[in-house]
Amino acid sequence: MSNIAVSLDIGSSKVCVLIAEINKKQFNILGVGTSECKGVKKGIIVDIDSTVESIKNAVKQAEQMSNREVKSVFVNIAGGYASLHKTKGVIAVSREDREITAEDVKRVIQAAKVVAVTPDKEIIDIIPEQFIVDGYDEIRDPIGMVGVRLEVDANLVVASCTTVQNIIRCVQRSGLTIDGIIIEPLGTSTIILNEDEKELGVALVDVGAETTDISIFKKGSLVFTKVIPVGGNHITNDISIVCKISSADSEHIKKQYGAASLNLIGNDEIIKINNIAGKGEKEIHLMDIAQVIEARVSEILYLIDKQLRESNQMEGLSAGVVITGGGLFNIKGILDVAQSYFEVPIRLGYPNYIGVANPIYSAAAGIAMYTLKNKKTSSIINKSIHNNTLNYDDDIMEDEDYENEKKSFNFGWLQKIKDFFAELF
DSSP: EEEEEEEEEEEEEEEEEEEEEETTEEEEEEEEEEEEOOOTTTEEOOOHHHHHHHHHHHHHHHHHHTTTEEEEEEEEOOOOOGEEEEEEEEOOSSSSOBBOHHHHHHHHHHHHTOOOTTTEEEEEEEEEEEEEETTTTSSSSSTTBBOOOEEEEEEEEEEEEHHHHHHHHHHHHOOEEEEEEEEHHHHHHHSSSSSSHHHOOEEEEOOOOOOEEEEEEETTEEEEEEEEEEEEEHHHHHHHHHHHHHHHHHHHHHHHHHHHSSGGTTTTOOEEEEETSSSEEEEEEHHHHHHHHHHHHHHEEEHHHHHHHHTTOOGOTTTTTEETTTTTTTTTHHHHHTTTOOOSSSEEOOSTTTTSSSSGGHHHHHHHHHHHTTTTTOOOEEEESSSSOOEEEEGGGOOOHHHHHHHHGGGGGHHHHHHHHHOOO
């Protein structure tokens, strides 16, 4: 049976919609759509109408590529705009033979969610760190074990109600239903990091257009997330100001000729572009471009390193730092320059799948894989090639529980999120 999920990544420079499936344990990309987004600033929605239009355009592209009609999506929320809070749940095992079942795991996680939060905050997820059975800790999956007392140590993911409401409003006004809201590092890590890295300790750094998300995983769990308000657009703006050229030309030059170090550029390298006033051509010395990029890249890497040290997590990063996202990825020499800033191994990460082998798709592809691994699917209509009728794909609904859960979203956005994440684990 084919399972299909649709992910929606709302970023500061673009909106990305990705349709994916797991078929015979193989993760496949069915359709991708991207659209420029001007309604988001530093990861926060500031213009709903503009964001809605971007979502519609991206959805249309993905539908045309996949020959399917999207009805619902999983959407991201940036890790830095959600906070993690330690919590604990304790229950007695229900069965007479004391065997721990999936229902017991669900109950202990629900018990861990019974905490008070301020009225302006909302619990959108819970991430188990370890289970404890009769005092024996560091258990990942207690199902099938025998015990009397089951405990869980977990992190609650709490986000601003305003941020969540604006995300939901944009998706609904686009004519879609929300299947769930996923904290972005959980999704991105699923496709960028391997299990060994998350177990040993790794920092995932997602450099976007206007923000950089820093997330730390240890013992397989997300333990820290933070956002810093700097990204790839700052480099583009610097080039535009220094060289007095348009933002579009600056972005093109950054991607085509940008270098993170002056040592990578010859003194006499020059390119010509159209003058911003539209008259004649303008000569640009690549050494000037490299000087601008080197200064801003150094600042971004310094801020990342500073944040990691201030979090008191640097010593536990045995697997090092993994950099993804489109902000720095395409700049020549970035890996070597980044390595000089950190005392741990550095590598660049991107989705290694046909059609999305680019770091700009890290979040969208990761969210799709994360939801499919957790047996969650989206509502999709297959468009018939032979006639004008639309037929629902019988494979999109995994089981009766999912159908009941999907119906529950009609009772308001707050109940939507609670029901989804209650079933996630």
